[in-house]
Amino acid sequence: MRIVFMGSPDFSVRALETLCELPHEIACVYTQPPRPAGRGKADRVTPVHAFATDRGLPVRTPKSLKKEPEQTEFASLNVDLAIVVAYGLILPQPILNAPRLGCINLHASLLPRWRGAAPIQRAIMAGDQETGVQAMVMEAGLDTGPVLATARTDVVNTDTAGTLHDRLSELGAGLLPDVLAGLERGDLSPLSQSEEGVTYASKLGPEDQSIDWTRPAAEIDCQIRGLSPFPGAYAYWSEPGSDDQQRLKLLMSHVEEGQGDPGTLLDDRLLVACGEGAVRLTRLQKAGKSAMDAADFLRGTTMPKGSRLT
Numbered sequence: 429m430r431i432v433f434m435g436s437p438d439f440s441v442r443a444l445e446t447l448c449e450l451p452h453e454i455a456c457v458y459t460q461p462p463r464p465a466g467r468g469k470a471d472r473v474t475p476v477h478a479f480a481t482d483r484g485l486p487v488r489t490p491k492s493l494k495k496e497p498e499q500t501e502f503a504s505l506n507v508d509l510a511i512v513v514a515y516g517l518i519l520p521q522p523i524l525n526a527p528r529l530g531c532i533n534l535h536a537s538l539l540p541r542w543r544g545a546a547p548i549q550r551a552i553m554a555g556d557q558e559t560g561v562q563a564m565v566m567e568a569g570l571d572t573g574p575v576l577a578t579a580r581t582d583v584v585n586t587d588t589a590g591t592l593h594d595r596l597s598e599l600g601a602g603l604l605p606d607v608l609a610g611l612e613r614g615d616l617s618p619l620s621q622s623e624e625g626v627t628y629a630s631k632l633g634p635e636d637q638s639i640d641w642t643r644p645a646a647e648i649d650c651q652i653r654g655l656s657p658f659p660g661a662y663a664y665w666s667e668p669g670s671d672d673q674q675r676l677k678l679l680m681s682h683v684e685e686g687q688g689d690p691g692t693l694l695d696d697r698l699l700v701a702c703g704e705g706a707v708r709l710t711r712l713q714k715a716g717k718s719a720m721d722a723a724d725f726l727r728g729t730t731m732p733k734g735s736r737l738t
Contacts, residue, residue, distance in 0.1 A: 429452045429453070429509055429529075429611075430452070430453045430507045431447065432454075432458060432502075432505060432510040432511070433447055433456075433457045433480075434511065434517075435476045435513040435514055436474040436476050436514060437474065437476070437514050438475045438593075439513065439593060439597045440475070440513040440597075441476055441479050441597075442601040443511065443534060443604060444479060448483055448485075452608065455505045455507050456488055457476065457480040457485050457488070459474045459488075459489055460489065460516050460517070461490070461491055490517075493518070493523050494520055499520065499523060502526055503522070503526040507526070509527050509528070509530070509531070510527045512532065513533070513534045519566065524568070532564065533571070534563055534600040535547065535561065535562055535564055536559070536596045537561075538559060538560045539562055539575060540622055541556075541625055541627050543572070544570060544631075545629055545630065545632075546629045547559075547629040548593050549589045549632060549654045551583060551592070551629075552583060552588070552589060552592060552650055553636075553651055553654035555646065555650045559580075559581060559583055559592070560579050560580040560581055561596050562576075562578045562579075563576040563604075570628075573621075574619055574621065575618065576607055576610070576611075576618055577606060579599035579603055581595055581596065585649075585653075588679075588680065590656060590657045632655070632659060636651075636655065637659055638663075639651065639662070639663050639737075641691035641703070642702070643703050644702060644703055644704035644705060645686075645703075645704060646683055646705070649683050649707050652678045652680065652681045652707070656679040656680060660677035660679060662678060663676055663678060663738065665735070665736070673738075674714060675714075676714060676737070677719070678709055678711075678712050679711040680711035680712075681709050682710065683708075685706065686699055687701060690702055690703050691737045692734065693731055693735050693736070696730070698712075698725075698726070708722075710722045712725055
C-alpha cells in the first residue's frame, strides 16, 4: 500500500520504524513544525522529523491542515491509508476522506476510557490497573471511531509515565503488521466503542502538578508517578530557620504506613505524612539541578523529621 505517516513525539518513532520494515511505500511523513527549544531557543525538529530525515523520507510540516491548499496537497499524494500516532494536529474531514482506506490512529488507552490528549499520564494518576494501545478508525469526533486491534498491559505500582510510555510505544508498533495486512485483505471487522465508561484525558496543566498532602497516600503516589519524568509533580520546602521556599520536583515514590499532620516528614529519609498513610519519596529534583535518587539527594540536603512540605 501507499501510506502517509503522521506523528511527532518520541512515542510515534517506533511505529514509523516498524512501518519502514514492512513492504509498503511511505509517500510522505507529516509532523509538527520545528519549534524553539533549549537554552538558545534554536528551532528543533520533532523526533519523527529527525528519524524520517535520517531514513530519506519526504517530510511536510504544516502548521494547520484546515485550509484548502494543504488539503489539496495532501489529497494529491493519492495514498491508500494514513497512519496517525500522536500527531498533534486536528485532521479535518477532507483529510480524513482523502486516503482510499481512511485514517488509522494508534491511541494509548483502552477506549472509550481516556479519549484525548494525555491518556498515559491520566491512567496512572487515576490508579488504573490496566491500559493498552488500540488501532482505531478515525472519525470527526475525538477518539470515537471503531477499534481494529488492541494490545493490553498491566499498570504496576513501579510504573511512571515514562516507563508506561515506552512500553505502549512498543505495543502500538507491534499492532501495525497485522492491522495493515488485514486492511489489505479486507477482512478486519471494526468494533464500535461502548457508550459506557467514556472518560477524557484532558491536557495536563499546572493544577495537576501541585500536591495536596491532605489526599490519601495512594492517590498522591499515583500523581507523582503519573507526572514523571515530565512535567513532574511538585512541592515546596523551607530549610529549618529559613523563610526561603525551594520548589522540589517529585519524580518517584511508594506508599508506606505512617500517620501525622499532612505534609510533615515522619523521619529524616523523606517519608511524608498524607491524609491517609504516607509516601516515601525516592527520586526528586531541585530547581536548576539534576534529578537524584533519595540517597544522593540527602547527602547534600538535610530534611529533618518534623519539617514540612507544602
